[in-house]
Amino acid sequence: MTDIAPASPRHQKNMYMRQNKVLKDKVESLELEVLHYKEQIDKLTLGDVPQIVKNWMNEYSLPWEIFWCFEHEKWIAELDNLFPYHMENCRCDKCES
Numbered sequence: 001m002t003d004i005a006p007a008s009p010r011h012q013k014n015m016y017m018r019q020n021k022v023l024k025d026k027v028e029s030l031e032l033e034v035l036h037y038k039e040q041i042d043k044l045t046l047g048d049v050p051q052i053v054k055n056w057m058n059e060y061s062l063p064w065e066i067f068w069c070f071e072h073e074k075w076i077a078e079l080d081n082l083f084p085y086h087m088e089n090c091r092c093d094k095c096e097s
Contacts, residue, residue: 040070050075060084069095 007015053067053075060066062084067076069092080089 040068052077071095 049064053064056062056067056079057064060083066084066087067090068074069076069090072092072094074092074094076090077093078089078091080086083090
């Protein structure tokens with residue numbers, strides 16, 4: 001049986017400080033992510049959701065994010081022929097041009 005010496009108070013303090021830093025960084029990262037999503041929701045609430053998108057959301061029981069082109073910040077106007085199994089050819093108005 002081996003005896004493990006307890007960590008010194010200084011070692012414990014350093015360990016807690018490192019863990020605290022990691023947690024603070026994680027909280028900061030999550031706060032930025034929440035801010036990003038709030039901005040996206042604000043953009044969506046400023047404009048109306050097209051009726052076709054509402055119909056697709058109901059028909060496929062999928063959230064709005066599926067029908068939003070994050071690259072151009074516009075609603076998807078055309079679904080892939082194999083949607084919902086493939087989405088490579090889903091396009092917004094700017095994707096088509």
